[in-house]
Amino acid sequence: MNPFPVVLSLLNRNRVTLIFFVVLITFAVGLGIAITTQERAVRQGSARAADKFDLVIGSPGSPFDLVLASVYARPAAMGLVDGEMLARIMAEDSIDFAAPIAFGDSASGYPIMGTTPQFVEHLSGGIEEGRLFTSAYEAVLGANVRLDLGQHLHAAHDGFDSEEMLHEGTIEVVGRMARTHSAWDNVVVVPVEQVWGSHGLPTGHAPGDERIGPPFVTDQLPGVPAIVVKPATVPAAYGLRNAYRTDATQAIFPAEILVQLYALLGDARAIMSFLALATQVLVVAAILSGVMIILQLYRTRFAVLRALGATAGYVFLVAWSYVALLILAGAVLGLGLGAGVSWAVSGYLEAQSGIAIPVTISWQEVQLVLMLIGAGAALAVLPAVAIYRQPVVEGLR
Template identity: 50%
Template sequence: MMNPLPIVLATLLRNRFTAILFVGLIALATALGIAISAQERALRLGSARAADRFDLIVAAPGGHNDVLFSVVYLDPTAVELLSPETTAKVLAGDRAEFAAPIGFGDSHNGAPVVGTTARFVEHLSQGLAEGRTFERMDEAVVGALSSSRLGERVGISHGHAGEGAGDDADFAADQLARGGTPEQGDHLPITVVGRMKPTGTPWDRAIVVPIEYNWFVHALGTGHAPGDDHIGPPFDPEHLPGVPAIVVKPESVAAAYGLRNRYRTADSTAFFPAEVLVELYALMGDVARIMGALTLAAQVLVVAAILAGILALLDLQRQRFAVLRALGAPGIFVFSVVWLYVGALIGSGIAIGLPLGWLAAGIVSALIAGQTGVAMTASIGVAELALAGALMALGLLLAVVPAVLTYRKPVVDALRT
């Protein structure tokens, strides 16, 4: 059995800098494809995981996307409020383990301040990491990544730090101006009493307050009769303001579909986050496919350019291969040397590109997670390994071209040059 490896090594060493350049180019082209693939999956998994505990969302009629982004990803988007009547009906909690109002629109040092119930905090966090849940209107629980410490007193600003901040609060204020009466003042300081476990959602950076606080600071009452200072359900339908959204935990799958149908009316809409995400993923999938096609085109161009370069390089070495033939090397030996040489360049590039792509996806994931709060972990999965495998297979197939061309070159012509 022949052994072309020493000659392959010698050929690689002969043009080592060019070989390194080729390997680098292949690695970058591979990394690009791997990063896009891994990143897209990380984005899907992260966003889906973040929405896991938001079973059914009831909101005012309108686009589901805005509500989803506001409630789950705490994106400061303007959303309509559910009417007080509908709010009262949903919060009654028929066929549900709980129904938690969600109110937002305020911030503290750029962190969103969200109003809800202690029951929802328990459901989202699955128990607290430290401290206890809020028991008074001026107490708060912070997300796992919040910089606020237990016992810290924080003042809440009206509106989010971002664009469109406070629109819902403004809307609430407008509602109030149309008939409501502010009962108490704004900017009531609150005390942090507990910290949630990591949820992998933007709620990890949030300050979660009783929904009563949210209503109170916007002069919308507390959802309870005057003098009733307990927090959480039951609320008094007579004193309930509207809310941007209500998260409902249905008692069963049947109840989930039943409630979704029940609240899809002229006054409200209801949806499972997953169904919205599926639509978004479909859109994202289309974008990913386009990007994938562009990446593939770029990779094919890189491989073609490299093959052209390799052909030129091998042409410069044609005398070396002719000498091997003159010394008695069979044609298959020369074929193997060139094929393995090209395969080694492509294989090395892919072997470097795979972790490089994973690293790039990891960096992008960390940046997105830092920006959105949605925890996402880029990983190398079957899709990326399949992509790398397909590139390798394509490369080895294309490597046949220079191998055949070199093997078929007339030996004597090369010896005479």
């Protein structure tokens, strides 16, 4: 028995209506796929963006602000860790390095992040174009920053580049970092000495000393809002976190913050996934009602098939295949649409944040689509049974 030639002839009729049905299913499935893939992509992307920030130390306050400002380059008003504490942290035996992070200024609309050459090397793995800064008046760009090498920038204090808020002097762009897939791809990175100096603070070195980076002179060290620490070992990381959770400092693994955010995201995802699935089932149910009406228009055709000798089973198979094919087409197209939308959203978010948001279709999405196809195939039995039970003679009248 081959139902498909008859099914195709049925699909050929009412094409516009059927395309509309398939589009509805496609959008319903696409919505669900986009939600689940995007949630996972954001989770993976944000975790990868924090990879190079093992331990962040700042002054007591909101740990979320500390992580957002230092890891995700979202500057916030924060207290400072004083210079003496910075020197003590940098002198710890159990670390590979500690890098001060200073922020709050901007240039040509891009946030300025001040740090050490060592941290730039650690974060980006190297300079892709030009060279690393060697003086307090030089800068390197993140991979997404649309400025040119050789350009001279004016640092502004307020993030709006207002003329009255400009710091004195200019900063020359001398290089561009390799892509980090983090928020730092969207920032201008300068030596921390540039930030200190432009605010009239000591630069961590003896007066007249133009060097940048450690070692610093303790009594010349101003405060910083954040310090990124690369512990030498995992036990050392936990030791340092405990040691710097004091009245004067807070020490955070960015992963701790992300876990809390993901728990929130996870709850939201569970709710949205449920709503998306419910939407899909409702759409399929609504479409089945429409299909049942359309199939009633074909009852003469089914009756003729019976009159020509087709069994009731064959007619059932034709009606079932007809409905199941519509749902299958919508579900498969929805998988493609959902992935496409998710990729587009990721591209937009990546351009906005600099954080790579990798979209992947996992078994979870395939399961979602298979569940819908399974439910659709089961529900398709209803119109098929209605056709199956229809008296032949009624259809021939």
